Every structure is written in C-alpha cells, then in structure tokens.
Amino acid sequence: DADVTQTPRNRITKTGKRIMLECSQTKGHDRMYWYRQDPGLGLRLIYYSFDVKDINKGEISDGYSVSRQAQAKFSLSLESAIPNQTALYFCATSEAGGSDTGELFFGEGSRLTVL
Amino acid sequence: AQSVTQPDIHITVSEGASLELRCNYSYGATPYLFWYVQSPGQGLQLLLKYFSGDTLVQGIKGFEAEFKRSQSSFNLRKPSVHWSDAAEYFCAVGAPWAPGRRALTFGSGTRLQVQP
Numbered sequence: 001d002a003d004v005t006q007t008p009r010n011r012i013t014k015t016g017k018r019i020m021l022e023c024s025q026t027k028g029h030d031r032m033y034w035y036r037q038d039p040g041l042g043l044r045l046i047y048y049s050f051d052v053k054d055i056n057k058g059e060i061s062d063g064y065s066v067s068r069q070a071q072a073k074f075s076l077s078l079e080s081a082i083p084n085q086t087a088l089y090f091c092a093t094s095e096a097g098g099s100d101t102g103e104l105f106f107g108e109g110s111r112l113t114v115l
Numbered sequence: 116a117q118s119v120t121q122p123d124i125h126i127t128v129s130e131g132a133s134l135e136l137r138c139n140y141s142y143g144a145t146p147y148l149f150w151y152v153q154s155p156g157q158g159l160q161l162l163l164k165y166f167s168g169d170t171l172v173q174g175i176k177g178f179e180a181e182f183k184r185s186q187s188s189f190n191l192r193k194p195s196v197h198w199s200d201a202a203e204y205f206c207a208v209g210a211p212w213a214p215g216r217r218a219l220t221f222g223s224g225t226r227l228q229v230q231p
Contacts, residue, residue, distance in 0.1 A: 004158075005147055040124065042223040043159075044206060058218065101166060102147050102209030102219055106158040111174065 004107035023091030028097040032074040037088040117142040121222035136191040138206030148189040149207040
C-alpha cells in the first residue's frame with residue numbers, strides 16, 4: 001500500500017459543485033501539503049499544515065479550504081468549483097524537527113476536471 | 116523569496132545519448148536542492164537531493180547533479196539515457212530553517228522525450 005493515499009484519483013464535476021479531495025498517510029509525518037500541478041506551471045503550493053492546529057496558506061489558496069482532521073489526514077475542499085480549478089492535485093508529507101530537510105513524499109495525485 | 120527556473124520546457128534525446136537538464140535557483144543563501152521525476156500517470160519520485168558537502172550528488176536510476184554556487188545552478192545529468200527515462204523532471208528548492216518559508220518551491224518542469 002502507498003504511504004500517501006489520495007482519494008478520489010479522478011473526478012469530473014460541474015461548475016458550482018462542492019468537492020473534497022482527501023489525503024491520508026502512514027508515514028507518521030507531522031507536515032502535510034497540498035499542491036496543484038498545471039502544464040507549464042509546475043507545482044504550486046495551495047495550503048500546508050505543520051500539525052493538527054497549524055494550517056497555513058500557500059501561494060494560490062483563493063477558492064480552496066483545508067481541514068486537518070488528524071495527524072494522518074489532510075483534506076482539500078473546493079467550496080464552489082470553477083473550470084480553472086481543473087488540474088492535477090498532489091498531497092505530500094514531510095518530516096519535522098531535526099529530520100526536517102524539506103524533502104517531500106507525494107501521493108499519486110487526484111485529477112479534477114470541472115466542466 | 117525563493118524561486119526556481121527550468122529554462123527547457125521540452126527536450127528530446129536519442130536513447131543512449133547523454134542528458135543534461137538545467138535548473139537555476141534564486142535564494143539569498145544556499146538552499147536545499149532537489150530533483151523529482153514524474154512518470155506518466157504517476158506521482159513524484161525523488162531522484163536526488165543536495166544539502167551540503169560534495170557538490171556532485173548521485174541519485175537513483177543513474178542520475179547525478181552538480182551544485183554550482185557561482186552560477187546558482189543545480190543541473191541534472193545522465194551519461195546514457197534509457198527509453199524508460201521519458202518523464203517530466205522537476206527541480207525544487209527549499210529552506211526549511213528559514214522563518215516563514217517552509218515548503219518546497221518547484222520549477223515549471225522539463226518534459227523529456229526519448230527517441231529510439
């Protein structure tokens with residue numbers, strides 16, 4: 001089984017719908033991240049969380065919200081999806097404290113299409 | 116703010132040929148540097164990383180990268196490309212010790228195509 005699991009892997013939805021992408025990890029890492037990948041733009045940070053009580057906006061947080069339900073779970077929500085949120089979304093984790101090198105461990109991605 | 120530039124959007128090489136993918140970063144000090152690879156339909160896998168010490172780092176799948184402080188570069192190389200290396204490659208920079216900046220910044224990626 002994957003250490004970082006994202007669900008759903010693929011989702012097609014309509015404009016205005018609420019969508020939740022879920023991420024769970026078995027790596028025991030404190031830090032979790034949501035990135036968005038668009039062709040030609042690389043990966044851009046949406047939100048990140050250093051522990052259950054610490055959530056921070058990334059560079060493109062508008063239109064998104066997150067919930068850190070537990071150390072192992074970090075969900076990304078689109079309250080009212082719009083077509084330009086069509087993208088590949090990645091969840092990632094990293095270690096904290098003395099082992100913190102910034103290295104990220106990625107899930108396999110969730111492809112979202114908003115019609 | 117940290118930033119990463121990958122000047123080549125798309126590169127095509129013949130199988131068996133050598134490969135160099137370019138990466139330039141902008142940061143006030145020497146950051147941590149990473150190369151990730153994304154195969155079609157897959158997540159991102161770490162190829163190699165540089166934190167300090169020897170400026171030539173070895174990674175998985177026969178890849179290596181050289182950190183050049185004077186050029187703010189961290190180019191990825193492979194002496195002989197295999198068809199299975201066709202993928203998208205991302206350079207990333209991080210500074211986990213820096214206040215207010217604690218997530219990796221990625222370049223826009225270079226897509227590698229391998230011709231038989």
